[in-house]
Amino acid sequence: MFDFYLMEKRQRALTLPRAAQTKRRTRIQLEKEEVILEAALEVFANHGFRGATIDQIAEQAGMSKPNLLYYFPTKEAIHRLLIDQILDTWLDPLREIDETGEPLVEIKSYIRRKLEMARDYPRESRLFANEILQGAPRIQDELNDLKNLVDEKAKVFKKWMDQGRMRKIDPYHMIFSIWSTTQHYADFDVQVQAVLGKKANGDGRFEDAARYLDQLFVHGLKAD
Amino acid sequence: MFDFYLMEKRQRALTLPRAAQTKRRTRIQLEKEEVILEAALEVFANHGFRGATIDQIAEQAGMSKPNLLYYFPTKEAIHRLLIDQILDTWLDPLREIDETGEPLVEIKSYIRRKLEMARDYPRESRLFANEILQGAPRIQDELNDLKNLVDEKAKVFKKWMDQGRMRKIDPYHMIFSIWSTTQHYADFDVQVQAVLGKKANGDGRFEDAARYLDQLFVHGLKAD
DNA sequence: TGTAATCTTTACCAAGCGGTCAAATTTTTT
DNA sequence: AAAAAATTTGACCGCTTGGTAAAGATTACA
Numbered sequence: 001m002f003d004f005y006l007m008e009k010r011q012r013a014l015t016l017p018r019a020a021q022t023k024r025r026t027r028i029q030l031e032k033e034e035v036i037l038e039a040a041l042e043v044f045a046n047h048g049f050r051g052a053t054i055d056q057i058a059e060q061a062g063m064s065k066p067n068l069l070y071y072f073p074t075k076e077a078i079h080r081l082l083i084d085q086i087l088d089t090w091l092d093p094l095r096e097i098d099e100t101g102e103p104l105v106e107i108k109s110y111i112r113r114k115l116e117m118a119r120d121y122p123r124e125s126r127l128f129a130n131e132i133l134q135g136a137p138r139i140q141d142e143l144n145d146l147k148n149l150v151d152e153k154a155k156v157f158k159k160w161m162d163q164g165r166m167r168k169i170d171p172y173h174m175i176f177s178i179w180s181t182t183q184h185y186a187d188f189d190v191q192v193q194a195v196l197g198k199k200a201n202g203d204g205r206f207e208d209a210a211r212y213l214d215q216l217f218v219h220g221l222k223a224d
Numbered sequence: 225m226f227d228f229y230l231m232e233k234r235q236r237a238l239t240l241p242r243a244a245q246t247k248r249r250t251r252i253q254l255e256k257e258e259v260i261l262e263a264a265l266e267v268f269a270n271h272g273f274r275g276a277t278i279d280q281i282a283e284q285a286g287m288s289k290p291n292l293l294y295y296f297p298t299k300e301a302i303h304r305l306l307i308d309q310i311l312d313t314w315l316d317p318l319r320e321i322d323e324t325g326e327p328l329v330e331i332k333s334y335i336r337r338k339l340e341m342a343r344d345y346p347r348e349s350r351l352f353a354n355e356i357l358q359g360a361p362r363i364q365d366e367l368n369d370l371k372n373l374v375d376e377k378a379k380v381f382k383k384w385m386d387q388g389r390m391r392k393i394d395p396y397h398m399i400f401s402i403w404s405t406t407q408h409y410a411d412f413d414v415q416v417q418a419v420l421g422k423k424a425n426g427d428g429r430f431e432d433a434a435r436y437l438d439q440l441f442v443h444g445l446k447a448d
Numbered sequence: 449t450g451t452a453a454t455c456t457t458t459a460c461c462a463a464g465c466g467g468t469c470a471a472a473t474t475t476t477t478t
Numbered sequence: 479a480a481a482a483a484a485t486t487t488g489a490c491c492g493c494t495t496g497g498t499a500a501a502g503a504t505t506a507c508a
Contacts, residue, residue: 050275220444
């Protein structure tokens with residue numbers, strides 16, 4: 001999952017943290033790196049990259065700032081690693097869309113999975129949203145991989161449309177609409193809860209959202 | 225449009241900028257305040273509140289930092305004013321939905337207006353998104369007004385549904401889906417353009433989006 | 449158990465930050 | 479044109495921030 005030597009190869013780790021100069025990964029390193037990433041996720045998601053401070057992350061992780069910097073060379077290195085992990089798992093549901101399946105069933109379960117991710121991993125979604133919102137300065141390469149995957153799946157949708165198995169619409173914008181409607185419940189949760197008021201109790205809003213999105217997309221996309 | 229005395233009443237201007245101590249608003253004040261707000265919009269939209277510095281805003285506005293602080297007491301005061309202005313114009317399209325109109329026509333034109341705003345005022349959208357994403361720490365009051373407006377319009381949709389003039393769905397989540405799909409083109413523009421590649425030339429993506437969203441929502445929401 | 453490797457802490461630094469102050473300059477008013 | 483009011487500037491302050499250095503404490507291994 002995590003490997004400094006890998007990261008070093010990838011780029012930019014001009015300064016190596018001292019923990020990486022060790023002969024091999026120790027038990028403590030594995031544990032602390034995990035703790036730090038979890039803490040950083042919390043802090044980055046709530047304050048953005050610039051708004052987050054190493055001190056905050058260190059406190060959340062229950063250690064001192066220099067101690068944290070023993071494991072990661074810079075604040076940016078932590079952020080970068082998180083983004084990479086997130087983007088990867090974030091795209092899993094899209095990868096799983098099965099060309100040989102039934103179009104509307106596949107799309108419905110894609111939406112359901114995306115909504116579950118928004119419910120279960122809101123911090124990851126917000127961290128990513130933060131990055132895109134500010135022009136994605138640190139993830140140009142990753143956006144390229146993203147494009148390739150979307151291109152591939154857009155072809156699948158196009159084929160289904162040509163076969164008359166779903167409405168002829170723009171597959172790219174269809175994907176955008178699925179991303180935006182589902183991630184909205186993670187990224188804009190404060191607003192959603194403020195608007196729903198008491199109606200937002202527990203995870204009820206996610207069940208309501210699932211029902212609504214199902215109706216919207218099934219009727220919106222099914223062949224006439 | 226802008227009034228320090230109003231802002232002062234509202235709250236927090238503990239320190240008044242010296243420009244506010246003037247006997248009346250001068251020509252120069254009106255001009256410079258405008259320039260500063262425009263510059264601040266640009267900088268806040270691209271870097272978020274914490275990521276933006278007064279120096280950056282001042283440079284964008286073509287003046288020195290102390291000079292800028294002659295017109296506004298704090299960085300937060302500028303931000304607050306922008307947010308208030310934005311939220312107000314942002315909700316105009318929703319206010320304009322006409323209870324006496326034809327449901328699908330009203331909803332279609334609401335979507336079109338929202339999409340036009342995403343196209344024409346992307347910085348405003350991103351500034352607002354930034355604020356919500358980070359828990360809306362500075363706009364609790366405004367979220368309340370928002371809730372009231374949405375409640376009111378939800379009732380209208382409900383009435384239309386009871387009259388059998390549109391599909392029975394959850395009106396709140398319908399509004400969320402319109403917000404998210406349209407604002408996506410402003411907030412996540414970097415990602416949209418990266419995915420569309422060459423296909424994203426000019427404003428073509430907005431026209432494609434308009435066509436797609438029209439199909440999605442019309443078929444998704446029309447009575448069977 | 450002793451020693452080498454690893455981990456943690458204390459003290460620190462330089463740069464960046466939001467914001468102030470008083471003096472100098474420009475604009476408006478008389 | 480002089481006086482008053484308003485605007486601009488440069489120098490500065492205290493705090494926060496990302497990150498470092500070196501010594502001390504702990505752990506792993508022979």
